Amino acid sequence: MAIVVLIGVVAAIVFLVVVNLRRKISAPTKPPIPSEPVKREKISKEPEKTSKFCRHCGAKIPHDSAFCESCGKKL
Ligand SMILES: [Zn+2]
Numbered sequence: 330m331a332i333v334v335l336i337g338v339v340a341a342i343v344f345l346v347v348v349n350l351r352r353k354i355s356a357p358t359k360p361p362i363p364s365e366p367v368k369r370e371k372i373s374k375e376p377e378k379t380s381k382f383c384r385h386c387g388a389k390i391p392h393d394s395a396f397c398e399s400c401g402k403k404l
Contacts, residue, residue, distance in 0.1 A: 381392050388399030396403055 379392050380389055382389055383397040383399060383402070383404065385397060385402045386400040388397060390398050390404075394404070
């Protein structure tokens with residue numbers, strides 16, 4: 330029975346040591362940088378509005394382009 334208690338005490342000590350080591354290691358490594366910057370997905374969120382299709386050849390072209398990139402005709 331004493332061995333079981335001893336193992337439990339040792340396990341608790343090891344656990345505390347590991348936690349302290351993790352705190353010491355993780356504290357200085359990433360101080361100033363915020364962990365997760367906000368991902369800007371507005372560009373890829375609505376691809377339908379940023380692109381259109383050519384009326385002549387049906388190629389997908391940017392919305393603000395005046396000429397088709399595939400066939401070269403004016404839109
Ligand atoms: Zn075209």
